[in-house]
Amino acid sequence: MRAIEALVTELARLPGIGRKTAQRLTFHLLQQGPEESSRLARALDTVATTVRACAECGYVAEEERCEFCRDARRDAGLICVVEEAASVQAVERSTEFRGRYHVLGGRLSPLDGIGPESLRIDSLLERVRGGGVREVILATNPSMEGEVTATYLHQVLAGEGLRVTRLARGLPMGGDLEYVDGVTLAHALLARQDIVG
Amino acid sequence: MPPITTPAIILGALRYGDTSKIVRLATRDLGIRSALAKGALRPRSRFGASLQLLSEGVAHLYLKETRDLQTLAAFDLTSLRSGLAADLPRFSAAAAIGEVAWRFSPAESHPDSYDLLSGALTVLETAPEEAIEVLGLRMLWRLVSVLGFAPALDRCARDGTPLPPDTPLRFSAAEGGGLCSRCADGHGVSTLAPVDRRALEALVSSEAELPVFDERHAASHRRLFARFLRHHLAEGGEMPAITFWEERSWVSR
Helix, strand or coil, rough: CHHHHHHHHHHHHCCCCHHHHHHHHHHHHHHCHHHHHHHHHEEEEHHHHCECCCCCCCCCCCCCCCCHHHCCCCCCEEEEEEHHHHHHHHHHCCCCCEEEEEEEECEHHHCCCCCCCHHHHHHHHHHHHHHCCCEEEECCCCCCHHHHHHHHHHHHCCCCEEEECCCCCCCCCCCCCHHHCHHHHHHHHHHHCCCCC | CCCCEEEEEEEEEECCCEEEEEEEEEEECCEEEEEEEECCCCCCCCCCCCCCCCCCEEEEECCCCCCCEEEEEEEEEEEHHHHHHHCHHHHHEEEEEEEEEHHHCCCCHHHHHHHHHHHHHHHHHCEEEEHHHHHHHHHHHHHHHHHHHHCCCCCCCCCCEECCCCCEEEEEECCCEECCCCHCCCCCCEEEHHHHHHHHHHHHCCCCCCCCHHHHHHHHHHHHHHHHHHHHCCCCCCCCCHHHHCCCCCCCC
């Protein structure tokens, strides 16, 4: 049937969902009845029509500015730069960060043809030059592309008269040295700290 | 059956599902291979942080020759090559070399191209910033030469007529190198002044002293290489890393 085939095709385009899973989801929805499917369709439609990129930081927003940029209690002088909007939620889980965000929309990747012009770097510079920013935290992923994006941003921000920092890398809380890979352990050793107190 | 081990370099990696990665490998003993690294994204994965772009190690592969996608059992890291992330020109040159290796290395074992790729990444990782441009060009020309596509520079690429040294070179990307005056008629050629010809000869050689370029000449040589590559190797396909390296869009910012 054409309608079922169309839904399977659309679902299979989502990340992490193959054709078999898409078929399973489709038949699950059919079994649940029309109300269930309509609710899902309405939710998708609402997201598609009301959610947009925040004009300031690029995170998702239902108004012109996102919840973090509108929140006057958050420190506007501290900007955490992340690759994707999903990373904002990860940083929020730390509950330690009370600044604002800037979503690049990706990372530098020559193999994918993604250069600086494809990222929201100009708007980051605009925010910084707008005044009031005293620190930028580079929270790009600890991958080769994330690292080169961070070093590039560091060079771009040099001379702007602010502190530029990078998230530390090291041992996970609750981990066990025996199971930590050599690369992570090497970073942890390089970034070792004095015991305070 | 035990896994087969071979030195390997990661040429690309993409997420597969929530916890796994598919990696593209240049291997010394098995040529170019794609493999599934199950669970590579789990916090306690046995792969740890080793499956990074351009990192080198010993791959343990379960091979089934009837399949395109093999299984990566382990990857013992020998070099993470984190120094390649020190600046964008360095990383873009390394990515361009990786892309050439991926697109044009044979599916079977080709130790010479593997060794050259490995050596090139090591050189680029530690070279001073001002040498990256010319070193990147040399490594790219050396790699295509090792892969069997060396440009003809001392003999006409069409009829084999010796080309007199220290004269302008009529270079045809389509024909694969310099052309004599007779063959150059009617062909789209770029004429290289003697100084640029000597620079190209030095880049293609593994032993000659490296030429010194200003930005204008470096851009010309990047364009020449990219044109040569597209004519001879790419068969019309996209080469984003080569385009990225050739255009250096970040410079104008």
